Amino acid sequence: MGTWRTKVGIIEKVPALVKTKDSEMFSHFSKFAVSITKSMEHTRRNRIVDLLKSREFGSEVMVKGWVRTKRGNKNITFISLNDGSVIHHIQVVAEVARFDEEVLKLVTTGSCIAVRGTLVESMGQGQHVEIQAKEIEILGTADPETYPLQKKGHSLEFLRDIAHLRPRTNTFGAVLRIRHAMAYAIHKYFNDHGFFYIHAPIITGSDAEGAGAMFRVTTLDDRNPPLLPDGQVDYSQDFFGKETKLTVSGQLEAELGAMALSLVYTFGPTFRAENSNTPRHLAEFWMIEPEMAFYDITDNMDLAEDFLKYLMQYALDYCIDDLEFLTKMYDNELIDRLKGVINSKFERLSYTQAVEILIASGQTWEFPVAWGSDLQAEHERYLVEKHFGRPVILTDYPRDIKAFYMKQNPDGTTVRGMDVLFPRIGEIIGGSQREENLEALMNRIHEMNIPEKDVWWYLDTRKFGTAPHAGFGLGFERLILFVTGMANIRDVIPFPRSPKNAAF
């Protein structure tokens, strides 16, 4: 097990990690400075999630983690330790007489410690097992005068300002574990259903994705770019020899994959340079875009519904401790709402039917309802939360308010788009059957003034072996919003990017 000594003293060698221009930040730290022995770095540790389930009382265990609270008296100290493996803490019991006073003094909220001891049945209330400590090593101190996180709860707004430390809170531990579980479940679902994961490019030269403003990618000198005679920037001298942007959607590339592998999906970062300041938008977010050859819009809806229900069930099966915490702390109805989605049949109706319901409702709207104009958030919310009381899939929108690639209906006025609307968050999925007919697609492209030279490769799929196909886009963070019950999308991604904010 090696040496367990912890030397307390003035720092002589600042660890490499902090030996930067910020070193002065640590000068006030000297009273907490320790030189850390390497003895425990590579020894096996027990994860707290495993120990809390164990009933092997009397066995020797080792835990490493971050101190949440310390309490006690002059004889005995109780340390709540968390290693992120589970939302629950393990209680470490240390008899004061057995330890160097200076070491216990360094066990403060936020510090990182390693504990070797015996797993025992707890004598106290509130937990089944605890660790009777034999040895404690301070791996990293945390000056309590300056460590921002306290035992008490913090506002989510404050935690956004310290996003580098918020993973250490119960809330963000829960959110991040659920986020991971959902990412894994998405890959598992598609893999188990015969889909192949396609990596769509992040840098794109196509301006035709039509999903919003884009960030430019360039290596040109921003103060003195090469210019054309007419004063425009000469992008032929740029890195890629043309103007390039960050992708706003992987859909067009996913369609190329579906025209060969039949069932594909993308799952990657997506960038929108919109000046959107809302709790439901990010400038950088992750999107899942399945694309299926030989699927029509009904197959598309069936997949979307089954997929979402699978993810809700996966969260209930594998993240129940975190969900119970979030239900208790933030949203009393969270678990019931997830079960409600699983047990409900999504209501499917056309845009036209929805408009009729809204007009017949007698409600007064801030924005009037009229066939041909897009539904507002208040309209969608009424349908989902008041009229039907369950998720709703709207289809067959007026073609003039939807994208060029959507399959046109024989009526000549609507397209086979579909939006899945969820309670609380609105549109969670947007998708459609795609227009596979070359002539019809060309007509739309010309009507919408999309340069043919930018999408020739996309048109080739309709020219060579075209096939009926469909797909949709799921905003990953919107899914996590719904599954965690969080209210602001900036709280379900580790480091949110939004207008005026790219910190960390």
Next chain:
RNA sequence: UCCUCCUUAGCUCAGUUGGUUAGAGCAUCUGACUGUUAAUCAGAGGGUCGCAAGUUCAAGUCUUGCAGGGGGAGCCA
């Protein structure tokens, strides 16, 4: 980008019709306590009232501008 609200101690917030030395709870520090559960009890320290200008004998408080944040809307996922 539009509407609206907010910015006072490390955190969460009070702060009266403008008035003299700006408060509380928690956190922190010191002490007490033989098993605590966001421990408890006692005491102490801690403030450029977001920034800038203006009105006034006097501004945390009123006015204007700027910055940042929350909620709602639009854009969308």
